[in-house]
Amino acid sequence: MLSAHSSLREKTLTLDTLNPQVKAVEYAVRGPIVIKAGEIERYLEEGGTKPFSEVIKANIGDAHAMGQQPITFLRQVVALCTFPELMDSPSFPEDAKWRARRILQGCGGHSLGSYSASPGVECIRKDIAAYIEQRDEGVPSDWENIYLTTGASDGIMTILRLLVSGKDSSRTGVMIPIPQYPLYSAAISEMDAVQVNYYLDEDNCWALDINELYRAYQAAKLHCQPRVICIINPGNPTGQVQSKKCIEEVLHFAYEENLFVMSDEVYQDNVYTPDCQFHSFKKVLYEMGPEYFNSVELASFHSTSKGYTGECGFRGGYMEVINMDPEVKAQMVKLLSVRLCPPLAGQAAMDVIVNPPQPDEHSYKQFRQEKSSVLGALADKAKLTEQILNAVPGIKCNPVQGAMYAFPRIFIPPKAVEEAKALGMQPDMFYCLRLLEETGICVVPGSGFGQKDGTYHFRMTILPSIEKLKVLLGKVRDFHIRFLKEYSALE
């Protein structure tokens, strides 16, 4: 009713007057298919019927929503920080209290309710630096290079903001892997940078091929100024874990071409296959010698949302920035200060991740058990997903070496491709919508992440419980076979 009335008057803000860069943003992980899934969920709740009883959301890396339990110790520390009266409670262990007290001592008025300094609470920054040194076997980390963030996304946006001006006469090129996590393409659209795609090699377990990097760079130089290269390792959505050699090549390339390196390492704890190992870009850079280590500008991102904690809702994260020009750093701190600070509970959660219970502490055993239970289950589910998918005719799935997703390639028969195009839809969007409508399974079309022309994929998380995952994969298999039959030319 209201809209009929108000439509008499022209609005200030319409699709025509909206900032066109906002319009250009796409974010498939919460895109049209997820909106559709929500509608179906509501329809079922209201008593509607479908060929399935529930929607399974395998679209987003949201572990707790899929039933993963929080790490007890992390929640104890954050609860103690939130409500310090609990310090007197005998049901909280001393090692958690000790950490909470230490965090609160770093907070204004000893309260989680005060702003922290814009780069974060000092003692947490120090804990992160110590963690990085340990992780990287002694490679030095300066706590003043550590900046707490509101999830990793916030840090990534901040660094890109420094590098990209929408007004550049020679526009800034941002090199990103394809397929990529669509935060990158969304940020590039919002900031009006130029997206420079380098394609990961699907036939080689989604490895990064250095020649492809040079190709992409040379091609881009004709129409923009590439200034930054983004890497996601372990890969999202691809699940590959980069070899040390590959990382060396990327860093050498960045050094040669004078590119800023952004390495998204939020899945650093999520490596499942025994023959793979996480190597941080920083450590590899260090091992390449001082000429590299003292010059390549590198920002690495981490988060509370992934790993074995899966604490997405806390919006915790940090970035380590090395070799940044001190004047630029001061400008970055100024920019961060406008948003005041990252959420303190997220900072506290981050602190627990980098400063977990030690073997001589009371909470160690339980922590250890919870952590390995989560990571063990993920490894099992990674394997299971790959195996079941690869047994389906017309689906080919690379090993899920790390992260939280499978990104299988799917064969879509030409007749289905035609039908999708007639509907003005990407073929894999058409496929995923059909999958959702017929099975209740919500996955994200590969087109939302980017893929080679003529290839089709979807991204699914491996986060549902093993029982649910088996059901899900079974349904995907049956659907795919039906779909192939329906659209096959053999009739």
Next chain:
Amino acid sequence: MLSAHSSLREKTLTLDTLNPQVKAVEYAVRGPIVIKAGEIERYLEEGGTKPFSEVIKANIGDAHAMGQQPITFLRQVVALCTFPELMDSPSFPEDAKWRARRILQGCGGHSLGSYSASPGVECIRKDIAAYIEQRDEGVPSDWENIYLTTGASDGIMTILRLLVSGKDSSRTGVMIPIPQYPLYSAAISEMDAVQVNYYLDEDNCWALDINELYRAYQAAKLHCQPRVICIINPGNPTGQVQSKKCIEEVLHFAYEENLFVMSDEVYQDNVYTPDCQFHSFKKVLYEMGPEYFNSVELASFHSTSKGYTGECGFRGGYMEVINMDPEVKAQMVKLLSVRLCPPLAGQAAMDVIVNPPQPDEHSYKQFRQEKSSVLGALADKAKLTEQILNAVPGIKCNPVQGAMYAFPRIFIPPKAVEEAKALGMQPDMFYCLRLLEETGICVVPGSGFGQKDGTYHFRMTILPSIEKLKVLLGKVRDFHIRFLKEYSALE
């Protein structure tokens, strides 16, 4: 050492190549004077001596850092949400448990660790809508118009992002009060919009004068396209509370000129003088009749950081957006979804603020007592600050009707103005630096908020305890008298 080495090689990101819009950003609340204050603090900690023993930070509205205690009930609910095992604890009241259970039921996997929908947890959005309806005496509020945010700043940035494209050929004008909270000017710089100043009337208790609004608008139209007007009520840094008549005039103006209205109402609970009352822009718009209420595009912002809770570190907040074009709304949700969601602990804190204990509930008495104690003390400190400052020759302070700041006008003798200019400094920056160096008191120069040319001010919070505030104000008085003497021509 490292920098000497690495300076041999040109950096990718330097002050020259940095996004110029970032360079243009200024944010005085955490600007140079606050950096200086931090240095002095460290110097004192390391045993250095100064004419004072501690730095008093009256630069930022950070209540807990100044010793304000959290509201027990709010922290109980958030702690319960964080660590649901506490539901079994007899030391937590049932009314807190009930709320925590309800919030968790709205979370994926019943965990604060899952992402919420990008606009926030549904039941919290509904609670906020109910709160607004009650606050505005029955004016309808649709929960689907409510968007949780990461502090109010995040909401303000989001709305501006929709309105402003740095690429506009006819550039977007954003009308802001002067003096203003520098988030606005910072956002305008970052987005490359045009800042359109309308000056508040210092001689009339910082009231907004509608003629000044028309003047500013007409002048701006010559060189940009004004599309949005920002209002801060109660005012930051000015502390004025707008009359209903004034709000009506602003809304009528916005209606006539087809401007989007952004009303920053984060201090809605901070009104101290008995002759003032908070009127929400939305309620006033409603009372102006359906022609206005169904057409003026309005976003109103609120936060957990101010009011009587002062929970800055939780980064909680919301915005209510009315009359936004549905297609634009869908675009906004898409934009929000890239950042995934606001922190869940902040959302929970916001829920307690809009859904506090009721008279028939166990926690009511304590809540009521804590709330009125905070607000009563703030009212006392507002009065005290005004009185003491006005007794100082050369300082003139308007009544602090609301918010958390005094913004006194200070007389700076011409000789001091000259000396400042010789140092390349704003005179009030010079004054505030001297104040800091000589007394340890950290306040923010008026130039960081904007002021009429030739006038000088500073902003100080009224948040220190009453004892500390008296000491602080005494020191300001003594300093100001010394300063006047030093630079007066009478020698």
